[in-house]
Amino acid sequence: MAAFPGADPVGGLLGGLLIGLAGALMLLGAGRIAGVSGIFARATGIGTGSMDRTAAWAFVLGLPLGALLLGLAVAKEPPSFFDWPYLVVAGLLVGFGTRLGNGCTSGHGVCGVSRLSGRSIVATLTFMAAGIATVALMNMMGVGQ
Amino acid sequence: MIRRVLPPLLSGILFGAGLHLGGMTDPARVRGFLDLFGDWDPTLAFVMGGALVVMAIAWRFRERMEKPVFGDKWWIPTKTDLDPRLVGGAAIFGIGWGVAGLCPGPGLAALVIEPASAAIFVAAMFGGMFLHRIATPD
Numbered sequence: 397m398a399a400f401p402g403a404d405p406v407g408g409l410l411g412g413l414l415i416g417l418a419g420a421l422m423l424l425g426a427g428r429i430a431g432v433s434g435i436f437a438r439a440t441g442i443g444t445g446s447m448d449r450t451a452a453w454a455f456v457l458g459l460p461l462g463a464l465l466l467g468l469a470v471a472k473e474p475p476s477f478f479d480w481p482y483l484v485v486a487g488l489l490v491g492f493g494t495r496l497g498n499g500c501t502s503g504h505g506v507c508g509v510s511r512l513s514g515r516s517i518v519a520t521l522t523f524m525a526a527g528i529a530t531v532a533l534m535n536m537m538g539v540g541q
Numbered sequence: 542m543i544r545r546v547l548p549p550l551l552s553g554i555l556f557g558a559g560l561h562l563g564g565m566t567d568p569a570r571v572r573g574f575l576d577l578f579g580d581w582d583p584t585l586a587f588v589m590g591g592a593l594v595v596m597a598i599a600w601r602f603r604e605r606m607e608k609p610v611f612g613d614k615w616w617i618p619t620k621t622d623l624d625p626r627l628v629g630g631a632a633i634f635g636i637g638w639g640v641a642g643l644c645p646g647p648g649l650a651a652l653v654i655e656p657a658s659a660a661i662f663v664a665a666m667f668g669g670m671f672l673h674r675i676a677t678p679d
Contacts, residue, residue: 400583402573404564408584411563412591418556419592420599425548427609428616430556432646433670435549442670446616450542451549456649458553463566463650466558475567475651477658482641487648487662489637491669494645496677497630498618501644502556504631505589508618510596518623519631524575526635531575534639 419507426451431503432459433494443495478540497523544611557650563588566651568642575639637669 422430428447437443439452477483494500497519499508504523508516534540564570564584573582608614638644643651643662651659 400581402580402582403587404570404584405587408563408587409591411559411561411565412588412593413595414555414559414562414591415588416559416592416595416599418552418554418559419596420602421548421555422552423596423599423609424602424606425552425609425611426545426616427612427614428549429618430552432556432644432649436645436649436666437670440667440670442667442674448545451546454546454550455553455556458550458555459557459560459646459649460652462554462557462559463561464557464653465554466561467654470562472561472564473567475655476569477651477655478568478641480658480661483643483658483661484665486637486641486643487665487667488669488672489633489640490644490648490662491637491666491671492673493630493632493634493637493669495630495670495673497627497632497634498620500634500646501638502646506592506596510593511600513618515618515620515623515627519627522628522631523635523638526632527575527639528577530636530639531572532578535576535579540640 415502415506419502419510422455423507429503429507430455431499431507432456433491433500434498434503437495482540493523548611556646559588559592560647560650561654563591565647566654568647570642571644571647572639572642575642 419430435452435455438445438447439456504516504519574585648662
């Protein structure tokens with residue numbers, strides 16, 4: 397895209413279609429929401445729930461396995477991660493927040509919004525706004541660059 | 542056993558592949574999307590768009606199905622109340638998402654892309670979930 401030279405609309409769209417298929421398979425195959433935070437909590441024993449723990453681990457371990465397989469087929473640019481103090485703070489907030497709010501980008505953002513769930517739409521608008529404000533604030537303060 | 546485990550495993554694999562293909566395992570790209578007032582990167586909007594179209598169709602199929610293909614019943618959330626926990630939790634999650642450009646799915650998928658960094662994030666995420674469990678005994 398001329399206006400946004402760094403963007404990858406084709407990779408993004410194809411990746412999104414795969415994520416949609418993943419959610420569709422979980423919904424129509426297992427009758428469940430493909431919500432990563434909830435299933436991760438279930439797998440690790442943090443959360444209780446109706447899902448079989450072996451099945452929860454299968455989904456959780458499928459995520460890195462899928463990324464690995466895709467990486468063998470398609471070369472991606474090397475990623476850029478922040479240093480460990482940022483990762484620790486971010487991880488704590490993400491873990492606590494997704495439990496309190498019952499979901500993350502997958503469960504609320506993809507599965508819930510596509511179902512037009514009011515709770516998921518409110519959650520998604522909230523975490524998008526909070527994320528945008530956080531990045532803007534960090535940039536203003538010159539943190540993490 | 543296979544009936545129970547195979548759909549989640551395949552779903553996880555497709556999910557992880559989609560995240561990596563869409564650039565979501567690169568925190569810089571995710572933060573680029575959240576950097577609305579700076580050097581904005583719209584890629585995540587395409588990821589969301591693609592996923593939402595397929596899922597919207599899946600919900601239509603679900604209406605015509607009595608039960609899931611490999612299950613006996615549906616396990617779909619029924620809550621509708623917009624309580625402070627929902628909004629507060631989403632806000633806390635959003636701040637964490639902005640800090641490092643990682644949410645749970647990409648964090649787990651990135652374990653094979655940038656293992657050390659992703660492992661720190663996933664361990665801290667587990668810690669945050671554990672703190673929530675201690676804070677809310679119910």
